[in-house]
Amino acid sequence: MVMENNSVSPMPELAPIAEFDKTPPTPPDDTVPMDDLPPPPNTVVNVQEEKEKEAAAEAKEHRHYEEENEWGCGSWLEYTLVVVCASILLLGSLALTLFWVIQYQHGFAWREDPRKEFNLHPVLMVAGFITFSGFSILLYRICRCCRRIYVKLLHTVFHALAIPCVAVGFLAVLDSHNLENPPIKNFYSLHSWIGLVTMGLFAIQFIVGFFSFLVLLCCEGATAGFRAALVPIHASFGLTTFMLAIAAALTGLQEKVWFSLRDTYSATAWPEEGIIINSLGMVLVALGILVSFAVRSPTLKGHTKLTVTDRL
Amino acid sequence: MVMENNSVSPMPELAPIAEFDKTPPTPPDDTVPMDDLPPPPNTVVNVQEEKEKEAAAEAKEHRHYEEENEWGCGSWLEYTLVVVCASILLLGSLALTLFWVIQYQHGFAWREDPRKEFNLHPVLMVAGFITFSGFSILLYRICRCCRRIYVKLLHTVFHALAIPCVAVGFLAVLDSHNLENPPIKNFYSLHSWIGLVTMGLFAIQFIVGFFSFLVLLCCEGATAGFRAALVPIHASFGLTTFMLAIAAALTGLQEKVWFSLRDTYSATAWPEEGIIINSLGMVLVALGILVSFAVRSPTLKGHTKLTVTDRL
Incomplete structure (x- = not known):
């Protein structure tokens, strides 16, 4: 029985x-x-x-x-709160970046105006590293009603969608620096160094994850041990990459606000653009706290018998 | 049997x-x-x-x-590597901050010279939020040979040592801003907003942790369930606070490098101070990756039967 x-x-x-x-x-x-x-x-x-x-x-x-299936009232409340808040913050960060760039930085261009070309950089990086990656991490963690393979594929698709965003965002900043007169140096700032580390970790995670958790499924039995051993490492470095992306975004915003506002940022009046940028930064901080919490919360995982690392 | x-x-x-x-x-x-x-x-x-x-x-x-007691050659290697690297990085970040401040920012003062008084801020904040807090988190995770209560007390002592550092570091920046002529505004920057959130989370974590895991031990049996439920929350928010502290430090460095170097930071020559500040930032990034890994690694925990959240 x-x-x-x-x-x-x-x-x-x-x-x-x-x-x-x-x-x-x-x-x-x-x-x-x-x-x-x-x-x-x-x-x-x-x-x-x-x-x-x-x-x-x-x-x-x-x-x-x-x-x-312990899934009482408290758990439902926590689940709904996390899903709703995370979705609002993930989409809100992208919306706020777009609003800031269009309202205060005069929108976009490609090669005609280096300042406007640069504006593609924050928008595409936030879209790729924060919005798509964040949804990808969250849906893997909180999807309770789909077959594992579909969740895995969605996780891969969301991360794959981040790749063109990051690639074009990266090209946009290089190109806009080179088109300036005189050209602006590349990779001199702390933000750019953190960004490079983040892109490297993201690429390693995607390649290792794709081959290990999708391609190696062709010989499922033989690779089960290897894949199981890789799960906690992939999960740990995945969350670390997301945190690094947030750190890169925050240093980028801190750098840009100085380029943009100079000493009016620290003058007596609170400049509107400064408040918008700070608010965007705080949305990213809130996302960091919420996603860390969601990934580790024992009540949010789909199958209550599994630990975080087992499930991922 | x-x-x-x-x-x-x-x-x-x-x-x-x-x-x-x-x-x-x-x-x-x-x-x-x-x-x-x-x-x-x-x-x-x-x-x-x-x-x-x-x-x-x-x-x-x-x-x-x-x-x-699975504790083979690989585990020993991982354990030794993490302990040695983390100790080097935790002490290295403080040493590098001291070197930068003394070599490039003319050292310390209290109320005589606001610029020199400001220099206490990065040193004390790195000492409190990074070095002491980092050692506190790590020793709780990797201490394999002591009784749990001693590890708990050491964890509390290291966090308690961070408190005067953070408090004096906070006063130093407020005081130096107010002593400038004209005074510099407080809490206008993204760095200061992140710093405030970090201090708030740190204070909540310390108070809740102190009362729940030490004071409530006086009625151990009655509070066991409550304390066990609090463990994963305390662990999750503890790591999040450490990550926020790193984010605050990185945005602070990015802000300071612009105050200090202005446009020479992005000019053709690589200014020495810029490289030192960027390197300090990368040490902090490496610490973030290493501490996240150490806290989640299944082979590093003292009792191999427990999960991360159970142990913490």
Whole structure:
């Protein structure tokens, strides 16, 4: 009866491909389910007792089911709050960047005006490294109703969407620096150094993740151990890359606000653009706090039996 | 015999106070250890078989011990590397800040020269938020040989040492701004906003942690559930506070380098001070990556049976 409980999965559609849904296998000789054992020699089997036992087992089964799918009012509230707040902040950061660039930096151009070409850089980097990557991390963590392989593919697609954004954003800043008269030096600032490290980590994570968790599925059995060992590393460095992206964005904003406002930034009056940039920075800080929390919260994971690292 | 294995702890000194060392209790009626059951009715007990069983049980016990204390060559290498690298980076960041401030910013003063008074700010903030807090987080995670209560106390002491550093560092920047002629506005920059959030989170973490994990130990039994529930939240927000401190330091450095170097920062020649500040920033980035990794690495935790959140 106890063993049968495990097949009554609260999310049956997850089961066939949940290749990391493995708690460490306990040796079968350590603990043997009661039902597999012969009855103790002196047991008097009574029909009434048997019925009582069955009723108790059913109640236990129900309790077990409840425990596996512990998803009370508090959990729903936390889940909804995180999903709603994260979506607002992820889209809000992109909207605020667009508003700042269009309202205070005169919009976009490509090669005609280096200042306007530069404006593509913050917008595309925030879109790629924050909005797409953030949704990608969150949906992997909080998607409760889809098969694992679909979640994996969506995770890959969102990260893949970030690649052209980051690539064009990177070209835009290089090109705009080179088109200035006199040209502005590249890679001199702390922001650019952090940005390079972030791009490097992002590329390694994408390549390793793509080959390990999608391509290696072709020989699923042989690579299961390797993939399981890679999961916590991929999860840890994924969150670190997101944090680095936020750090890069914050230093970039701090750099740009000085380029843009110079000493009016620290003068008595609060310049509007300064407040907009600071607010954008605080949205990114809030995102960092919320995404870290969501990734580690035990109540937000799809299958309550798994740990963060097992699930990812 | 199986039950007895659990009492053969590889780290017996941890046991008496490991109040969070709890894997979720399995209902005792679900799986009963073999030794507690009466022997199956048709078993022929043979002395030779009994001896073989005992030998097998001893071998299993040994294997169990090895599994619990899995601490092979790779783990030792990882442990040593993390401890050495983290210590170098934590002390290195403080040393590099001191070197930068003394070599390029003319050292320290208190109220005589606001520029020199300001220099206390980066040094004390790095000492408090990075060096002391970083050691505090790491030692909690990697201390393998001390009783839990001593590790807890050391964790508190290191965080407590950070408090005067942060307080004086905060006063130094306010005072130096106010002493300037004309006075510089406070809390106008993105750096200062991030710094305020970091200080707020640090204060909440310290107060909640102190009362929950030390003061509430006076009624240990009654508060165990509450404290266990608080552990993952405290751990998650602790790492987030450290990351925010790094973000605050990076934006601060990016701000200061512009105050200090102005347009020579982006001119053709690489100014020495710019390279020093960028290097300090990269040390902080490396620390962020290393501490995130150390906190989440499954091989670095003292008791291999526990997850990150259980242990912290």
